[in-house]
Amino acid sequence: xxxxxxxxxxxxxxxLSGGVVAVEKRLDPFGVVFLAFVAAASGGIxxxxxxxxxxxxxxxxxxxxAVATAAGMVCYFGYGYIRRLAxxxxxxxxxxxxxxxxxxxxxxxxxxxxxxxxxxxxxxTAIGGGMARDILTAQTPMVxxxxxxxxxxxxxxxxAGGDYLGLPxxxxxxxxxxxxxxxxxxxxxxxxxxxxxxxxxxxx
Amino acid sequence: xxxxxxxxxxxxxxxLSGGVVAVEKRLDPFGVVFLAFVAAASGGIxxxxxxxxxxxxxxxxxxxxAVATAAGMVCYFGYGYIRRLAxxxxxxxxxxxxxxxxxxxxxxxxxxxxxxxxxxxxxxTAIGGGMARDILTAQTPMVxxxxxxxxxxxxxxxxAGGDYLGLPxxxxxxxxxxxxxxxxxxxxxxxxxxxxxxxxxxxx
Amino acid sequence: xxxxxxxxxxxxxxxLSGGVVAVEKRLDPFGVVFLAFVAAASGGIxxxxxxxxxxxxxxxxxxxxAVATAAGMVCYFGYGYIRRLAxxxxxxxxxxxxxxxxxxxxxxxxxxxxxxxxxxxxxxTAIGGGMARDILTAQTPMVxxxxxxxxxxxxxxxxAGGDYLGLPxxxxxxxxxxxxxxxxxxxxxxxxxxxxxxxxxxxx
Numbered sequence: 001x002x003x004x005x006x007x008x009x010x011x012x013x014x015x016l017s018g019g020v021v022a023v024e025k026r027l028d029p030f031g032v033v034f035l036a037f038v039a040a041a042s043g044g045i046x047x048x049x050x051x052x053x054x055x056x057x058x059x060x061x062x063x064x065x066a067v068a069t070a071a072g073m074v075c076y077f078g079y080g081y082i083r084r085l086a087x088x089x090x091x092x093x094x095x096x097x098x099x100x101x102x103x104x105x106x107x108x109x110x111x112x113x114x115x116x117x118x119x120x121x122x123x124x125t126a127i128g129g130g131m132a133r134d135i136l137t138a139q140t141p142m143v144x145x146x147x148x149x150x151x152x153x154x155x156x157x158x159x160a161g162g163d164y165l166g167l168p169x170x171x172x173x174x175x176x177x178x179x180x181x182x183x184x185x186x187x188x189x190x191x192x193x194x195x196x197x198x199x200x201x202x203x204x
Numbered sequence: 205x206x207x208x209x210x211x212x213x214x215x216x217x218x219x220l221s222g223g224v225v226a227v228e229k230r231l232d233p234f235g236v237v238f239l240a241f242v243a244a245a246s247g248g249i250x251x252x253x254x255x256x257x258x259x260x261x262x263x264x265x266x267x268x269x270a271v272a273t274a275a276g277m278v279c280y281f282g283y284g285y286i287r288r289l290a291x292x293x294x295x296x297x298x299x300x301x302x303x304x305x306x307x308x309x310x311x312x313x314x315x316x317x318x319x320x321x322x323x324x325x326x327x328x329t330a331i332g333g334g335m336a337r338d339i340l341t342a343q344t345p346m347v348x349x350x351x352x353x354x355x356x357x358x359x360x361x362x363x364a365g366g367d368y369l370g371l372p373x374x375x376x377x378x379x380x381x382x383x384x385x386x387x388x389x390x391x392x393x394x395x396x397x398x399x400x401x402x403x404x405x406x407x408x
Numbered sequence: 409x410x411x412x413x414x415x416x417x418x419x420x421x422x423x424l425s426g427g428v429v430a431v432e433k434r435l436d437p438f439g440v441v442f443l444a445f446v447a448a449a450s451g452g453i454x455x456x457x458x459x460x461x462x463x464x465x466x467x468x469x470x471x472x473x474a475v476a477t478a479a480g481m482v483c484y485f486g487y488g489y490i491r492r493l494a495x496x497x498x499x500x501x502x503x504x505x506x507x508x509x510x511x512x513x514x515x516x517x518x519x520x521x522x523x524x525x526x527x528x529x530x531x532x533t534a535i536g537g538g539m540a541r542d543i544l545t546a547q548t549p550m551v552x553x554x555x556x557x558x559x560x561x562x563x564x565x566x567x568a569g570g571d572y573l574g575l576p577x578x579x580x581x582x583x584x585x586x587x588x589x590x591x592x593x594x595x596x597x598x599x600x601x602x603x604x605x606x607x608x609x610x611x612x
Contacts, residue, residue, distance in 0.1 A: 054256030055315065199488075235558070
């Protein structure tokens with residue numbers, strides 16, 4: 001129950017990120033709702049397809065579509081308001097990141113993948129929506145570019161999915177979510193970034 | 205038989221849309237044929253992968269590849285001619301949209317999805333090819349931007365896939381196809397569009 | 409053993425191509441490793457998802473991730489060096505192209521697809537990584553644009569997957585790989601390209 005609520009909060013916040021981008025890219029209202037759903041559900045859909053759990057959960061339940069539609073309409077009618085809420089939205093987004101990473105890693109473990117690959121699928125669950133959102137708007141995915149986003153998801157998923165530390169499951173999952181969310185929040189507030197590779201000359 | 209013919213007409217017309225974009229993006233002849241196939245088959249492939257019906261139908265039959273290759277070669281050798289045919293092509297495209305939406309929705313229902321999600325998968329079947337075509341050419345998908353395209357597919361698929369109106373199946377399918385195709389044709393001829401969300405300032 | 413070594417060489421070289429693009433697109437170190445993995449593994453992952461062989465092989469083994477991580481770190485720390493090695497890298501890339509095309513076609517045949525579609529899936533295995541790399545960096549995939557790349561993969565995969573020539577399997581596979589690799593190397597060294605379609609006017 002509590003987990004379901006957290007999950008739907010994650011869906012809502014990720015959907016907001018899709019809706020905001022869609023409004024800025026001048027999609028029509030239907031496109032706004034569609035991109036909101038894509039941003040919220042693509043990570044989990046990719047995970048389910050990769051582990052063979054079809055149809056994906058996000059397409060089996062009506063709740064994802066309903067929550068994403070609500071978020072899309074919020075963006076459509078209240079774009080200016082959402083923009084002013086950027087900071088709280090980023091905090092919720094960090095929460096969604098941690099939660100999705102942990103849920104994704106556990107599902108992958110259940111499907112028989114190794115802890116290392118479960119961590120990778122957890123990360124894909126957490127960042128897949130943002131990647132799909134950016135691909136559909138013809139941008140290099142932001143989640144690969146900055147601010148310790150994908151890395152936070154990978155570390156959290158790895159902690160949640162690995163028993164190598166001897167943690168009981170009931171502890172590993174919240175610890176992983178807390179690690180991913182906390183690392184992301186720290187990176188945001190302290191403006192941590194990873195150093196870019198040096199280029200020989202300006203041929204980017 | 206009649207349905208198969210309609211299906212292959214849809215494949216041909218969607219493939220034309222991919223071939224035209226490929227020529228304009230200066231792909232080589234092989235790229236033109238490839239993008240024609242992508243535009244025609246990606247929607248159905250995405251649907252089949254999502255419902256676990258692998259290998260996808262479009263990869264099991266040689267007809268899709270043959271028809272898409274023919275369409276690609278038409279675009280390669282007759283680009284100028286195709287461009288002048290833009291209006292009739294748009295009409296056929298509307299026909300393909302309706303047909304693919306209905307076929308996709310029925311397949312999803314057969315796979316056990318709910319009517320709501322079957323409508324969504326019908327829409328994905330209908331617009332997936334155009335989305336893949338635009339993603340591969342680094343554009344924001346046109347089908348999300350204008351002219352009541354995806355929405356027409358969703359409504360048609362919803363009508364075809366839902367028994368909530370008490371329609372018998374043999375009636376719901378053609379009615380759904382007619383709704384999607386007709387709505388799209390009306391939007392084209394009357395230049396209907398949905399209103400965009402207001403931006404606070406010019407930060408798109 | 410020998411095949412596994414060749415396979416991992418293919419993974420390494422394809423991963424290098426992803427890492428180089430990631431550095432040039434100014435992704436952070438994590439993004440560099442991620443894009444290296446994407447470039448190396450996406451073709452095989454797409455093939456496995458399409459034939460229903462989930463979880464994909466590239467996510468079941470740790471070797472792909474390890475080799476791609478090594479290649480990504482090479483790109484991150486030694487970008488200038490890799491750039492100077494462009495010619496040898498292109499030769500290895502041609503080797504990877506031939507190998508992946510053949511492996512992909514055989515896997516598809518084993519999954520029950522027709523020879524024609526097996527050839528297509530072999531091509532997807534070989535070019536999918538490069539396509540995913542370019543899509544994630546918002547470019548029209550280079551593999552569709554030039555230098556007889558996808559076509560070489562298709563022909564090699566077709567030779568490897570088709571028994572129509574009466575070749576025994578043990579001969580068809582190496583012959584297919586040699587055809588794809590050799591054709592690609594020839595196209596590179598002699599600057600072969602396919603002619604583009606004429607445009608009526610400059611409306612690209």
